[in-house]
Amino acid sequence: MCPAKAVKPTRKQREQQRHRKEILDVAMKLFVTKGYENTTMAEIADEAEFAVGTLYKFFKNKESLFAELVLQTWRECTSALQIGLEGTGTEVERVERYIEIMTGIMVKHSVAARVYASFVVRAMVPWNEDLQARTDEMDKRTLNLLESVFRSGIKKGMFAKLDPKALALALDGICDGFLRATMNQSEAYTADQIAQTIKQIFLDPVRVKSSRK
Amino acid sequence: MCPAKAVKPTRKQREQQRHRKEILDVAMKLFVTKGYENTTMAEIADEAEFAVGTLYKFFKNKESLFAELVLQTWRECTSALQIGLEGTGTEVERVERYIEIMTGIMVKHSVAARVYASFVVRAMVPWNEDLQARTDEMDKRTLNLLESVFRSGIKKGMFAKLDPKALALALDGICDGFLRATMNQSEAYTADQIAQTIKQIFLDPVRVKSSRK
Amino acid sequence: MCPAKAVKPTRKQREQQRHRKEILDVAMKLFVTKGYENTTMAEIADEAEFAVGTLYKFFKNKESLFAELVLQTWRECTSALQIGLEGTGTEVERVERYIEIMTGIMVKHSVAARVYASFVVRAMVPWNEDLQARTDEMDKRTLNLLESVFRSGIKKGMFAKLDPKALALALDGICDGFLRATMNQSEAYTADQIAQTIKQIFLDPVRVKSSRK
Amino acid sequence: MCPAKAVKPTRKQREQQRHRKEILDVAMKLFVTKGYENTTMAEIADEAEFAVGTLYKFFKNKESLFAELVLQTWRECTSALQIGLEGTGTEVERVERYIEIMTGIMVKHSVAARVYASFVVRAMVPWNEDLQARTDEMDKRTLNLLESVFRSGIKKGMFAKLDPKALALALDGICDGFLRATMNQSEAYTADQIAQTIKQIFLDPVRVKSSRK
């Protein structure tokens, strides 16, 4: 009858969602610039122009606010990468796409990239085991996907006969390395420039020459 | 001039140095397992079997205790890498040595590696600008050295004609990537295994084939 | 005069009263199980299926909601006891009736009993002086009534010649003691069993033997 | 050699103990006058002339500070009563002693009495199960002792043939009743007066007449 009704998020509910997002955005900004432990709930509330209590209506506590942030970012990045890897095209093209998406994420969404990176660090001191497990799981799936693309590429003679898992790790590491390098230097590179460089360094030599289209 | 002075490390002064080292060791262990913010001065004092006050005799405050730790670790690693790069042998051998030293540091001194890594993360959230600047400086010098090895290797036709700076970043990134991958996985690799893999992935394709000795 | 007015409890007004009672019932349950300070207005609202704001339409604040509850319970108990004491029968019978009503209240309305008891405790920490004064006043009247029954019973030679006020206090104390004892023990006694025991312990010895009917 | 040494609480340690006691005393006073939930750690610290942090050096948290207080008081009272019951003399004398000690506790140490009483109330809303269990255990032992004194007194024909457990509960109840009555009234009774009254009301009638000395 009234199909709109099924989807009808009340005006109030829509406001809620906006507020929730506002808080998350502010928190992201602060966590990224000042770090988790040096950001207080009061600051987040202030900046978001809410009262402290309001934050606690949306998130059980500081930790789960952070977890939400990390998971959200992680999910976005992971899913973009996986879509790229699972898409159409030859294995070489898919790996190229992976590189492009990765650098795109890092340069365009440099804030998210910092959270991503900052969480990589945090990952060294397992801090919230549940969160850790969930991001690890996502990472593993992406890496497995990348590995399987390499494996099938190797079978088809497109890549050198190397361990596909090692190739996946190496590519991931290179991307991270470039991320850090570009982030810490004032000289700003565009995503494309970085992607090109990675492709040259990593892909060209690894690719069996005859595989060029 | 005053030989007595040069030898003077009194028993007391030697003890001092031992105590200082004991504190640093305990702090390292705790920072690495629990993270900086979750380690209290009281814990460090307890574990090191000193009173809290004593810690403050040796270090101005918690931050400078941490800074000391990072700088020390960093200096060790950096100097090992630089010595490797500046040593004898062809450019290819020197890069191989770099890879070996890097993986050695990471696997053998996994504790130091974690501090290293954990600080890389921390680096994303510039937290102590002075410390940041000093480690960045060291890193830059190492990277420049690596870059110049690549450059001269390229000139000699040992490496493919790629941007030497990009090569340096890529190698650094790969090493880091493998570090993280091996640290987070229960399957323990030996330093040698990792070094071999990195050489295969990175060095073999990049190296101009005829350059093999 | 204005019969319409007397009957007027509009449907709306009747609903109001129902709602008010629903809130009080829920509040009673929660205060009794979790204690006053550990029960939040939000919980009461939730359980009663109203909004928080609605609670404040009915009660000025949390404290007065509690006060209403206590006063209501107290009035019920007090009036039952007073009716028992003022009713027909010999003094001995009236005291017996007091004991029966008291144990009845305690066992049958164990919830109310707990509020009663819990407030007795609270009474030790005068917390709301007004409420305190009002319950004290009711207690005093009941105790006075009990005292006067003892006094006239003593005059008629039905009770031993003891201070009637002390007898009243003693009886009250015994009832309370049994209440606590039975409430805290898993062995459930019926109201009758407890009443019988109290009569035996307290009444039999105190009663002049020839006064038995 | 130096037996004093074994007992030697350093000056510092003695100071510690004094401080601990000071805090407990202040806390007792405040909990008793304002109630547990309405007393803040800051108030206790202020009144005791320490910083808040210091309280936490002595007690894990507010709850355990309270628990310590209750247990201490409870132990004192319980042990006094048990000593009284287990001492020399006929059963009648021992019960009399119980009454005297009880009233003594209540009147002389009215503060402790209030904690005692206030905790009885709290007991209705089991709040800290461990603490509850421990005080219940102590109470049970005392009551059992009282019961056994009654039982042996009954055997010797000193008391009427009533259920000894019920007698114990009744006596306990009467004492409590008088406590409350005297505490809430401005007319101050001496411990002796109250003890006399209780003996008259409870003991005289219950005691078999020929048992009088």
Added chain:
DNA sequence: CATGAATGAGATTTCATTCAT
């Protein structure tokens, strides 16, 4: 130098109450 009790600023979290819809 070494000690460790004391400090108190500051962080997180809760919850009674209000008020715009």
Added chain:
DNA sequence: CATGAATGAAATCTCATTCAT
């Protein structure tokens, strides 16, 4: 009247740092 999101004061607890012994 009913609602419930928003508020913010206040409470608990932590911990880097100091200082008298």
